[in-house]
Amino acid sequence: MSQVISHSPGRSALQGVREAIPLLGGYIPVALSFGLVASQAGFSTLEATAISALIYAGASQFLFVGMIAAGAPLWLVVAMTLLINVRHVVYGPNLAALLPRSRHWPWLMHGLTDQVFALALTRLPQLHDAKRFSWFMGASLLAWGAWVVGTAVGATAGEAFTARWPLLGEIMPFALPALFLTMVAPRFTDKRWAVAMGLTIMAALCLTLAGWGNVAIPLTAACGALCFYLVKFEKRRGEQ
Amino acid sequence: MSSALWLAVVISALGTLLIRVVPFLWMQRRLNSEAGINNMPQWLSILGPLMIAAVLGVSIVPVSPSAVSWIATAIGLSVTLWVWSRLRSLGWPVAAGVAVFGIVEVGVALM
Numbered sequence: 001m002s003q004v005i006s007h008s009p010g011r012s013a014l015q016g017v018r019e020a021i022p023l024l025g026g027y028i029p030v031a032l033s034f035g036l037v038a039s040q041a042g043f044s045t046l047e048a049t050a051i052s053a054l055i056y057a058g059a060s061q062f063l064f065v066g067m068i069a070a071g072a073p074l075w076l077v078v079a080m081t082l083l084i085n086v087r088h089v090v091y092g093p094n095l096a097a098l099l100p101r102s103r104h105w106p107w108l109m110h111g112l113t114d115q116v117f118a119l120a121l122t123r124l125p126q127l128h129d130a131k132r133f134s135w136f137m138g139a140s141l142l143a144w145g146a147w148v149v150g151t152a153v154g155a156t157a158g159e160a161f162t163a164r165w166p167l168l169g170e171i172m173p174f175a176l177p178a179l180f181l182t183m184v185a186p187r188f189t190d191k192r193w194a195v196a197m198g199l200t201i202m203a204a205l206c207l208t209l210a211g212w213g214n215v216a217i218p219l220t221a222a223c224g225a226l227c228f229y230l231v232k233f234e235k236r237r238g239e240q
Numbered sequence: 241m242s243s244a245l246w247l248a249v250v251i252s253a254l255g256t257l258l259i260r261v262v263p264f265l266w267m268q269r270r271l272n273s274e275a276g277i278n279n280m281p282q283w284l285s286i287l288g289p290l291m292i293a294a295v296l297g298v299s300i301v302p303v304s305p306s307a308v309s310w311i312a313t314a315i316g317l318s319v320t321l322w323v324w325s326r327l328r329s330l331g332w333p334v335a336a337g338v339a340v341f342g343i344v345e346v347g348v349a350l351m
């Protein structure tokens with residue numbers, strides 16, 4: 001009986017919600033900024049919120065609004081938006097073996113962002129099979145809800161908000177690197193993984209500083225994978 | 241927003257959704273199917289954790305890069321790692337890291 005209760009969908013979804021809370025530290029300030037930027041570019045609160053709810057992909061939304069405001073042709077806006085989001089193509093296959101089959105995936109996968117993917121890939125293997133669907137639903141819906149609400153607040157009161165608490169927008173996003181650090185740290189006990197991950201982190205950092213943040217994730221992960229295949233450490237005698 | 245602009249939003253949204261959902265469903269159907277594969281390809285299981293490392297590298301850059309924010313980032317990440325090595329959990333190390341990062345940023349701003 002206790003097994004049944006601990007695997008109830010409601011509890012698993014709540015666990016997902018609880019474990020996705022650190023993501024909000026990064027989501028809310030960026031969503032507020034997007035709402036503010038969109039309203040300054042001439043979009044109404046409803047329009048900015050609809051863009052966040054439907055497209056739901058941070059970097060590409062900023063690009064979308066910026067290009068529209070600059071008067072770019074719509075086909076180019078759509079093409080660039082999809083080009084930035086194409087990195088998501090490898091996220092789904094990585095989670096495919098960890099999640100059960102369900103007719104709800106076509107709409108639930110809307111919530112598969114960089115951050116939700118990272119959290120799911122780390123946590124799902126540690127969860128019982130019966131918990132995984134509800135856990136993913138809870139975590140991804142919280143992140144999506146925070147993004148949509150944050151955009152609406154940013155579009156209506158973003159200017160007043162950032163003027164009143166200017167440092168908050170700089171402090172809260174630190175939750176993201178802190179969270180990702182706790183996700184990659186366990187791999188650093190293995191020398192081969194440590195070298196590949198160290199290289200990936202440093203390369204992504206440098207590309208972002210150089211203004212190439214959008215291509216940094218797929219490009220540096222591919223470099224890290226190449227490094228993982230090329231670098232092999234000889235095992236010491238007696239080591240299995 | 242004009243109807244053409246709404247159409248651009250809808251096409252971008254549908255395209256992004258398809259990028260997310262089609263590879264997931266394709267892999268799920270191939271896994272354990274008779275004609276498909278039994279396990280995930282090795283390169284994909286290596287690429288996954290490295291994507292998280294790349295997201296970490298991208299997110300390390302502070303919102304407003306300055307000497308103070310870089311120092312606060314280094315201290316915050318060190319504290320996060322230290323708390324994680326003690327507790328091996330996700331929540332508390334993040335809370336401790338954000339708190340210390342915030343203390344350094346606010347402390348310097350008040351000086």
